[in-house]
Amino acid sequence: MSDILQKITNFGGNQSWYSRIHTPASEAEVIDILTRHPGMTVKAIGSGHSWSDAAGYSDLVLDMSRLNSVSLIKADGQDLVRVGAGCSLRELLDRLQL
Numbered sequence: 001m002s003d004i005l006q007k008i009t010n011f012g013g014n015q016s017w018y019s020r021i022h023t024p025a026s027e028a029e030v031i032d033i034l035t036r037h038p039g040m041t042v043k044a045i046g047s048g049h050s051w052s053d054a055a056g057y058s059d060l061v062l063d064m065s066r067l068n069s070v071s072l073i074k075a076d077g078q079d080l081v082r083v084g085a086g087c088s089l090r091e092l093l094d095r096l097q098l
Contacts (some may be wrong), residue, residue, distance in 0.1 A: 007060060011047065017056040023063040030062065047088060070095045 009016040009091065020036045039060035047065075064086035071082045083092055 008045070008056070015056055017052050017053075019056075019058055019061045020073075021061045021063055023066050025066040027067075033060070033062065044085065046086070 003020050005018040006021050007016060007018055008021065015039040022033045023035060024066075037060050041057075042060045043056075043058040044062045045066050064084075067086040068088075068091060069082070069084040070087055070092060071081055073080050081096065081098060
């Protein structure tokens with residue numbers, strides 16, 4: 001976890017800003033980060049493909065890439081998939097073999 005400002009640039013290179021970046025590996029870590037930074041503007045980022053500044057200009061950025069779990073679950077006789085916030089669509093499709 002880092003409280004040092006770091007430059008973040010989107011995939012296209014047309015948006016960049018400075019923010020504190022944290023990369024939690026669990027839901028408990030997300031809660032811990034939020035608890036330790038009350039009153040800050042927090043945004044979660046993905047793979048950086050946004051062409052707008054929607055993800056930018058926050059005090060704190062949560063890089064969700066380590067929360068990339070994919071698990072199969074049964075609920076009411078149905079097969080369901082629970083996908084972590086940091087899982088890319090390509091990774092999900094690869095894991096499901098679609």
